[in-house]
Amino acid sequence: MKQYSIPRLITKLLLPLILLFALYVQFHGDFGPGGGFQAGVIFAAGFVLYALVYGLDNARRIMPPWLLRVGVSLGVLIYAGVGVAGMLLGGAFLDYGVLDPHDPVHGQHLGILLVELGVGITVAAVMVSIFYAFAGRGR
Amino acid sequence: MLLSLLVVTALAVIRLRDLFAVVMLFGIYSLLSASLFVVLDAVDVAFTEAAVGAGVATVFMLGTLALTTSREKTPSTHKPLLPLLAVLVTGAALIYGTSDIPPYGDPGNPIHHHVAPRYLEDSADEIGIPNVVSSVLASYRSYDTLGETTVVFTAAIGVLLLIGGARRRRSEEPPRPDHEEDA
Incomplete structure (x- = not known):
């Protein structure tokens, strides 16, 4: 899409906002609507927009497929790891209260933050890798 | 109002043969559903619907169209009576079922x-x-969310196995089938 300068410029302007909004949704999910799933999808949408306008090769250079594969598994591992960490600290699986020995409520905050981060990483990586699979197939 | 717009969009999707327009209408359908969820005070659900249904899913469907074709095949002519009967019976059963649902918004x-x-x-x-x-x-129903994340993970693995690395492997290791024949 080299010849269309307006979409390229608009993408350049919008992309930081989209990614920043995704991070906002990710880490503000405790206070407003949103959470890991929505944030992951928005983050992936930003990358899809970039790949559509600037080409798949440039997008692959920024977010290589091996990194996506790591991300897909890393998110689930973070999620399950938080659960196992709770078990190791003497609680039940996915019991966040024990994550902070002094204040269970703070442990809950930490657990939710980490778990949502795991969901966000997995969803974003999954969406972008599915897009890569579709877009790379036609060439 | 929103519901009637949904019905109009659905009817247009059924009537159209141009799949590009159908994909666009699906995006509109998702956006309308998202507004409906906002009206029902389910902002988190609306958020997901708008981001996934109207956003990413539309791009995926367009990607599929680019790989296949954007015209729907004209269906083979068959008698519409039996399908119509099935649809009517199912619809009547569903409407009969709604009479048992407790009224919307009742605190009891x-x-x-x-x-x-x-x-x-x-x-x-x-x-x-x-x-x-x-x-x-994330906390009370954390098991469910872990399961959902695993489902997303599994779906990605399925898609990647089906259409992901096949083309690259063929170009990188072309003589592989021969080796298997030798063995």
Whole structure:
């Protein structure tokens, strides 16, 4: 899409906002609507927009497929790891209260933050890798 | 109003043969559903619907169109009577079923008396975050969310196995089938 300068410029302007909004949704999910799933999808949408306008090769250079594969598994591992960490600290699986020995409520905050981060990483990586699979197939 | 717009969009999707327009209408359909969820005060669901249904899913479907074709095949002519009967019977059964559903918004509904009051009343003390949806999803119902994340993970592996690396492997290791024949 080299010849269309307006979409390229608009993408350049919008992309930081989209990614920043995704991070906002990710880490503000405790206070407003949103959470890991929505944030992951928005983050992936930003990358899809970039790949559509600037080409798949440039997008692959920024977010290589091996990194996506790591991300897909890393998110689930973070999620399950938080659960196992709770078990190791003497609680039940996915019991966040024990994550902070002094204040269970703070442990809950930490657990939710980490778990949502795991969901966000997995969803974003999954969406972008599915897009890569579709877009790379036609060439 | 929103519901009637949904019905109009659905009818247009059924009538159209141009799949590009159908994909666009699906995006509009998702956006309308998202507005409907906002009206029902389910902003988290609306958020997901708008981001996934209207956003990413539309791009995926367009990608599929680019790989296949954007015209729907004209269906083979067959008698519409049996399908029509099946649809009418199913629809009638569903409408009959709605008569058993408790009225919308009634505080005496069973859904408001199971675990929901406990979540709403104790979430502030136990979890301490303002968005109860988040505390239910990520803490009280954490097993479910772990399962959902695993489902997304599995779906990605399925897609990648089906259409992901096949083309590259063929170009990188072309003589592989011969080796298998030798063995």
